[in-house]
Amino acid sequence: MSTKHADSAKQFLYYKGSAQWHNETLWFVRHKRDLVSRSLPEWETLRELSSQIKRHTISHLDTYLEQFAANAEANGAIVHWAVDAKEHNDIVFNILKKHKVRKVVKSKSMLTEECRLNPYLMARGIEVVESDLGERILQLMDQAPSHIVLPAIHLKRQQVGKLFEEKLHTEKDNCDPTYLTHAARKHLRQEFLTADAAMTGANFGVAATGDVVVCTNEGNADMGTSMAKLHIVSMGIEKVIPSYQSLGVFHRLLARSATGQPSTTYTSHYRKPQAGGEFHIVLVDNGRSKIAGNPDHWQTLKCLRCGACMNTCPVYRRSGGYSYTYFIPGPIGINLGMLQAPSRYFDNVSACSLCFSCENVCPAKIDLGHQIYKWRQDLNGLHKADPMKKYMSYGMKYVFKRPVVYHTGLKLAPAINKLPRFLIYNKLNAWGLGRELPQFAKESFSEMWKNNNVKSVKNE
Amino acid sequence: MKIGLFIPCYVNALYPEAGVASYRLLTSLGLDVEYPINQTCCGQPMANAGFESQALPLAERFEALFEKFDYIVAPSASCAAFVRGNYPDILKGQHLCQAFEKIYEICEFLVDVLHVKQLPSAFPHKVSIHNSCHGVRELKLSSASELNIPAYSKIKDLLEMVKGVEVFEPDKPDECCGFGGMFSIEEPEVSVAMGLDKLKNHMATGAEYITGSDSSCLMHMQGIARREGFPIKFIHVVEILAAGL
Amino acid sequence: MNSREDILSSIRANLSKGFELPMQHIETISYPDKTARFMEISTAVGGEAMLVKEGEDINALLRSTYPHARKIVSNIPEITIANMNPDMVENPQMLDGADLSVVRGQLGVAENGCVWIPQDSKERAEIFICEHLAILLDKNKIVNNMHDAYHDLTFNDYGFGTFISGPSKTADIEQALVIGAHGATSVTVFLI
Numbered sequence: 001m002s003t004k005h006a007d008s009a010k011q012f013l014y015y016k017g018s019a020q021w022h023n024e025t026l027w028f029v030r031h032k033r034d035l036v037s038r039s040l041p042e043w044e045t046l047r048e049l050s051s052q053i054k055r056h057t058i059s060h061l062d063t064y065l066e067q068f069a070a071n072a073e074a075n076g077a078i079v080h081w082a083v084d085a086k087e088h089n090d091i092v093f094n095i096l097k098k099h100k101v102r103k104v105v106k107s108k109s110m111l112t113e114e115c116r117l118n119p120y121l122m123a124r125g126i127e128v129v130e131s132d133l134g135e136r137i138l139q140l141m142d143q144a145p146s147h148i149v150l151p152a153i154h155l156k157r158q159q160v161g162k163l164f165e166e167k168l169h170t171e172k173d174n175c176d177p178t179y180l181t182h183a184a185r186k187h188l189r190q191e192f193l194t195a196d197a198a199m200t201g202a203n204f205g206v207a208a209t210g211d212v213v214v215c216t217n218e219g220n221a222d223m224g225t226s227m228a229k230l231h232i233v234s235m236g237i238e239k240v241i242p243s244y245q246s247l248g249v250f251h252r253l254l255a256r257s258a259t260g261q262p263s264t265t266y267t268s269h270y271r272k273p274q275a276g277g278e279f280h281i282v283l284v285d286n287g288r289s290k291i292a293g294n295p296d297h298w299q300t301l302k303c304l305r306c307g308a309c310m311n312t313c314p315v316y317r318r319s320g321g322y323s324y325t326y327f328i329p330g331p332i333g334i335n336l337g338m339l340q341a342p343s344r345y346f347d348n349v350s351a352c353s354l355c356f357s358c359e360n361v362c363p364a365k366i367d368l369g370h371q372i373y374k375w376r377q378d379l380n381g382l383h384k385a386d387p388m389k390k391y392m393s394y395g396m397k398y399v400f401k402r403p404v405v406y407h408t409g410l411k412l413a414p415a416i417n418k419l420p421r422f423l424i425y426n427k428l429n430a431w432g433l434g435r436e437l438p439q440f441a442k443e444s445f446s447e448m449w450k451n452n453n454v455k456s457v458k459n460e
Numbered sequence: 461m462k463i464g465l466f467i468p469c470y471v472n473a474l475y476p477e478a479g480v481a482s483y484r485l486l487t488s489l490g491l492d493v494e495y496p497i498n499q500t501c502c503g504q505p506m507a508n509a510g511f512e513s514q515a516l517p518l519a520e521r522f523e524a525l526f527e528k529f530d531y532i533v534a535p536s537a538s539c540a541a542f543v544r545g546n547y548p549d550i551l552k553g554q555h556l557c558q559a560f561e562k563i564y565e566i567c568e569f570l571v572d573v574l575h576v577k578q579l580p581s582a583f584p585h586k587v588s589i590h591n592s593c594h595g596v597r598e599l600k601l602s603s604a605s606e607l608n609i610p611a612y613s614k615i616k617d618l619l620e621m622v623k624g625v626e627v628f629e630p631d632k633p634d635e636c637c638g639f640g641g642m643f644s645i646e647e648p649e650v651s652v653a654m655g656l657d658k659l660k661n662h663m664a665t666g667a668e669y670i671t672g673s674d675s676s677c678l679m680h681m682q683g684i685a686r687r688e689g690f691p692i693k694f695i696h697v698v699e700i701l702a703a704g705l
Numbered sequence: 706m707n708s709r710e711d712i713l714s715s716i717r718a719n720l721s722k723g724f725e726l727p728m729q730h731i732e733t734i735s736y737p738d739k740t741a742r743f744m745e746i747s748t749a750v751g752g753e754a755m756l757v758k759e760g761e762d763i764n765a766l767l768r769s770t771y772p773h774a775r776k777i778v779s780n781i782p783e784i785t786i787a788n789m790n791p792d793m794v795e796n797p798q799m800l801d802g803a804d805l806s807v808v809r810g811q812l813g814v815a816e817n818g819c820v821w822i823p824q825d826s827k828e829r830a831e832i833f834i835c836e837h838l839a840i841l842l843d844k845n846k847i848v849n850n851m852h853d854a855y856h857d858l859t860f861n862d863y864g865f866g867t868f869i870s871g872p873s874k875t876a877d878i879e880q881a882l883v884i885g886a887h888g889a890t891s892v893t894v895f896l897i
Contacts, residue, residue, distance in 0.1 A: 006646060009647060009650045010649040034606065037608050038608050040734055044609065045732075049731065053726065055724045056723075059720060059723045061716050062720070065713065080708075083708045083712060133875045133878070133886060150876075150880070152878070153880070181877075181878065181885070182885065184886075185885065188887060189801070193798050217874050218873055222833045222888060223887045227798065245729055245852070245855065248851040248854070252851050252852075261750070263819050263868065263870045265750075265870055265871055265874060265888070266867055267819065267867065268866075272863065275827065285711075289719055292719045315647070315650055319650055352640070352643070353593070353638060353643045353651070353654070354640055355593040355636035356598070357634075359597070361606045376509065376510035379510050380511065386646065389510065392509070393505070393506035396514070397514040397517065400501040403498040406469075406500045413473055434652030434656075438470075438679045439474070441474060441475070445472045445476035446497060456488075457487050457488035
């Protein structure tokens with residue numbers, strides 16, 4: 001009885017020290033979020049507004065996308081529409097090919113991860129350089145991100161030090177984060193200066209003005225798009241928002257929820273191409289339009305990709321991003337993976353104790369935990385339900401429908417207390433792997449009641 | 461008012477003393493309390509495991525058994541939360557669906573319905589409150605640590621009425637203990653890691669007892685404590701509220 | 706049918722109920738002394754904000770604040786210490802190596818230390834490529850929060866603008882905060 005997530009989590013937890021560091025460090029990010037959220041008396045009102053604005057926008061998504069595209073085009077942007085990941089990749093490649101681009105510098109975009117853009121471009125002879133420090137480290141290691149905002153959270157400074165020694169020729173055994181970051185600055189500065197094109201994601205697309213808004217702390221999106229005259233934006237269609245009025249609400253929630261900062265260092269608004277340059281926006285569907293009509297799961301489209309749900313999730317903190325089979329981990333990842341391909345990603349559905357902490361930190365009030373509960377109900381229909389859980393559930397129902405059987409069970413159960421340990425505690429007993437079994441009471445409550453041993457306390 | 465006592469399946473089998481304390485506490489307040497003997501389970505374990513459909517016959521039984529009562533009171537936040545939150549969906553289209561409005565976890569019943577302001581009980585010990593997830597986030601028994609709202613705790617308010625008790629709350633006061641029903645055996649390593657961390661936070665308060673409204677959470681932590689040889693003790697909050705009655 | 710129509714019709718086919726846009730007039734935080742709050746937050750995010758005294762010579766102040774700056778980039782006519790004009794360079798690469806850039810901010814935001822900087826020269830790189838960024842801001846143009854900022858801000862014809870709050874930074878290595886990632890390693894707002 002075990003899912004891929006449970007198996008990977010076991011491995012993750014085997015290394016107690018790093019598992020504890022991962023857990024405590026991410027909890028600290030959650031804690032920072034708590035502190036800043038309490039500095040704004042209107043915090044919960046903002047969350048409610050954010051949720052309602054998103055709901056309104058999604059329920060008029062076609063209108064807002066048309067408005068966004070019209071305004072962006074009026075500003076001089078070239079807007080493309082991609083039905084799926086392949087079309088997105090083709091569009092991007094064709095733009096780069098047309099401009100004879102040999103090297104493109106990228107800032108972070110989970111959408112381009114979803115579309116697997118990097119390997120697609122590299123296979124066609126275009127060099128792709130990730131410019132976010134965490135993403136660049138992972139690119140040099142040929143690893144995937146393990147968190148959507150803190151991609152290299154699973155790595156230790158020693159690993160980065162060794163990597164930079166090899167790839168950037170830094171000082172031997174120097175793993176001071178400041179030293180390594182400044183080395184990366186120098187290295188990536190050269191990449192920015194020599195790139196032929198820049199790609200970014202989009203945190204928001206403002207329908208009323210045609211703005212693409214990109215939020216970073218490092219300034220990598222801005223460096224890239226300042227140097228190269230060709231800028232391509234990859235934007236999921238759910239990123240469109242009505243106006244600057246709504247943007248105020250989302251901006252105030254985003255960085256506070258993600259890292260506990262009142263704002264990211266840079267909040268850049270792109271409207272027009274640079275002189276002599278081109279500004280392309282690729283709007284991507286890849287299943288989102290269908291999700292909009294899914295009554296149980298449309299709320300995933302409200303997601304701001306802040307990562308707060310991961311930081312609070314007690315399971316994610318103790319299992320790490322690589323325990324999940326979908327490229328986005330944690331509560332939002334479980335749901336997004338199931339929406340993409342349920343028969344492929346169902347293993348992640350076990351990674352949840354239904355504590356609902358994620359719902360309370362989500363700046364868009366997505367019902368993440370309740371959606372996971374709903375996916376669990378769907379697993380049997382997909383023939384992915386764990387047989388042990390299925391038989392236990394059917395078995396329990398059988399017993400609980402029949403009070404006579406139930407009461408007999410209660411009478412006989414205490415005998416289990418006396419069984420020899422080797423019978424109870426073995427590989428078949430997952431409970432017993434780290435816990436003692438509870439003791440069955442000699443007399444259950446219903447037996448006591450029947451034998452008149454439950455005495456009331458009469459008021460004198 | 462007629463109160464129907466609902467004793468969850470595992471409380472019945474493993475911690476009947478919590479059931480006894482519930483009955484004694486409610487009757488000490490002059491209430492008319494009955495225990496429908498044919499009750500078994502609310503259906504939560506199978507629903508959380510993904511077999512909500514298996515809970516339907518149990519929900520129907522539950523409704524019928526408790527039909528005549530004005531209130532259904534249970535010493536279990538997660539069971540009360542399940543009935544309140546899930547029965548309307550599970551019983552959609554069925555003609556009898558009232559339990560979700562009548563069911564209360566016992567602490568919220570004492571505070572919100574009976575408005576209890578004093579208790580004659582005594583329990584001169586240090587206790588650490590275990591704020592279970594369903595209690596905090598579904599039943600709103602205390603303010604969730606994630607939210608920017610005024611702090612409150614119904615369990616703490618009640619405990620402070622008990623003579624001699626010293627109340628503590630652990631760091632990360634409402635982080636999940638890792639039980640989660642079938643989660644505890646489907647993801648045993650994560651479940652135990654969560655439980656160990658929770659236990660350590662509770663023990664760091666210096667408390668002798670860990671107490672709360674969910675015997676399931678207590679059972680899970682108790683299992684780990686016994687395996688590790690931790691000296692900390694466990695007691696359902698209703699037993700403290702009824703202590704000495 | 707093209708992809709645009711495919712996507713829009715797929716959306717229309719999947720939508721059922723329309724929800725209203727909520728009224729967005731909420732009680733938002735406001736600060737009794739916006740300037741003081743702005744200055745406090747600027748420091749908290751790793752930057753600095755300093756008040757320029759009445760009649761003080763901005764060029765002398767910049768000189769004394771950045772005594773080692775050699776290559777100084779600005780197209781603001783009053784900034785006479787500038788020796789490279791971003792409007793005159795052939796390409797943005799030529800701005801690399803800039804020790805100091807001096808730009809104009811349009812408004813500041815007290816709740817988070819952000820300054821809105823609409824692109825005001827041919828090369829937006831001047832804002833990001835330098836080691837040190839000096840932002841000139843009218844101290845009467847500080848608003849309480851982002852709602853007010855988004856209500857008031859404007860763009861120049863270049864069609865780009867950015868809010869900057871403090872110097873560039875990252876915590877991507879073991880969550881250890883490092884100031885100075887790819888943008889400016891220091892940001893000072895000169896409140897005039």
